[in-house]
Amino acid sequence: MSKTDLTRRGVMKTGAVAGAGLAVPTIFTARSASAFVNEPTGGSVTLGFNVPQTGPYADEGADELRAYELAVEHLNGGGDGGMLSTFSSKTLDGTGILGKKVEYVTGDTQTKSDAARASAKSMIEKDGAIMITGGSSSGVAVAVQALCQEAGIIFMAGLTHSNDTTGKDRKANGFRHFFNSYMSGAALAPVLANAYGTDRKAYHLTADYNWGYTTEEAITSATEAMGWETVETVKTPLAATDFSAYITPVLQSDADVLVLNHYGGNMVNSLTNAVQFGLRDRIVNGKQFEIVVPLYSRLMARGAGENVKGIFGSTNWHWSLQDEGSKAFTRSFGTKYGFPPSQAAHTCYVQTLLYADAVQRAGSFNPCAVVEALEGFEFDGLGNGPTLYRAEDHQCFKDVLVVRGKENPTSEFDLLEIVEITPVAQVTYPHDHPQFAGGALGSCNPGV
């Protein structure tokens, strides 16, 4: 008969020590597995492309999606590599990101904040997306950026032009490559003063939402600094389709310039209505009446047709740029899809590359490591000249294009001509500029 020393106290002690011993590696494993949310563990990594696939900006969303697919193809070593060869950072070699094959899922923002948040949430929680990017509206960008901040996911904004995205609504996990309202004003005002003189009276029609307000503020302050007078600013409902009731008071005022702070369908309709009412044929105060559209997009220019001819505006990028990066991207996109890319496509493609490069340089998908890699990052070769991702507000600073509706377009894609490439110094502002006040980045959130 063997003797055993088992006591109740002894069993509990041994069990506790053994349990703790067995648990130690598990705790370490668990901690390392959840160092950040959606850490890719297999041979692939999933990106979430959140673009408008239905609704009024569906065509712009489709162009963004084309660019994302092209970027994924290039990151995985397919196609001609596009801007990988012109990008100043040489970490991307066509083997995916950190050796993991890039895969993607898509969501439909419908250009509605709640739908965009729902689709982003689904891509993060169900599909395990490590980064969310895309969008064609500032309202959506701000909403999804806030969601990504809470979820601990990097958000690389698509087309969003409101100052607030990197102003009062800026977030540590969010980054914007696209330019903003302030930059449009700073780039446009000198060109307008040069073309139309400094003694002008401007009448503003402004879309009644966040982007409209920041654009109106940026354009009025920039043009007033040039000597222009703002005679009236009128808010127009976002749902308005016929702007004749807003155009006719312009005839009654002594304004000689109409600024249309409108985007998308609003811009197409208001510009069409303004031209129908003969504004461009008028002589007021002894001067030719002029119309200005602060933010141009090719898709809008197509909608407005002949009416855009000769009208000034600004864009983030244009396919006719002759730098090596722009040429490489246009060739790559044009060969694959048969037509040149839009500025929305460009910014989305670039954002994907910038994210991939930041991960590569950081050596980790951890959002905080990515934030660190992107903050203060200077690069070139992506189509806008030397560019800085400023650390203080996560806004890209680069040259801005002033464009004009082309008089003799050769195709439905050749509607705008570049009038001036405004140097980055002219559109740079301090990060605590009043137009961007009231926000704070906070700290990066890895999600756990």
Place this chain on the structure above:
Amino acid sequence: MDALLLQVLNGLDKGSAYALIALGLTLIFGTLGVVNFAHGALFMLGAFCAVTMQRILTLSYEVVDETRTDFLGNPLKVDVPYVQSWFGDSVGGGIIDWAVPISLLMAVPVMIFVGFAMERGLIKHFYKRPHADQILVTFGLAIVLQEIIKYFYGANPIPTPAPDAFAGSFDFGAMLGMQAGSIIYPYWRLVYFFFALAIIGGVFAFLQFTTFGMVVRAGMADRETVGLLGIDIDRRFTIMFAIAAVVAGLAGVMYAPINSPNYHMGMDFLVLSFVVVVVGGMGSLPGAVAAGFVLGILESFASMAEVVAFLPGINQIIIYLVAIIILLTRPRGLMGRKGVMED
């Protein structure tokens, strides 16, 4: 004074569109008793008849221009419309220029077909169902039609200009002895207004002076009695549905140059047109037309900067505000008849 006159003029073209859509809605409601939420989509389909005609007339073949290059550096392919190469630059160009008026010819048969198909294929199954069911099914149909158009034409507005002959504006200021250029109004909007008057006049004349119209009016007043007289009133009402579809379609065709058509344009008009119908009086054709113009003009006035500065947001709620006031004071609307929608 001239500012007020301008807003009246502005209200007329919008009122014309409201009146034409509301007229069709009332025709359908008055005859078939159906609340047709797909009526805005019929307006949109009309506008896309203009877009389609423009595309047909500009069907092109490619000619390579060796002297110019495209964005990829290849020789530029220039599109030359067949119409232009067949009839020469001036005649061919003129035909393309008149695409919108020409598309009226296409819109009539297309809209008759769509109207018949809608009524026979779907809506007739809902005659005896509650209005809520009718609204749901027609609203669903509107969404389906929208998505079909978006699939084929994209989500962006498509410019559909008026003929060059109607480009520019009419100077009412100079005509009335005021300062030249103080009251101007685009020619095409004037055309639209008179076109709307002609269509409205035509529909009223048709109902008033033809035997068919007399039977329809009798059917609207007392469907059962007309049926008992051995008249196939259902068939006539189906025809009225098609006519209402044509009215909405033609309104859409002529509206295309005013605002570039997009797949959503029907919805933009639909809700307001329903308010117009209710304000005018359910089932009352003159009420629908009068309310269309009145609300169109009121909406224009409410959009004036002076008014908005005094009452912010009034431009977005004026129509609904007027509807509430009229329904409180005249529950049957401006010209509504007793017994309609009251069972």
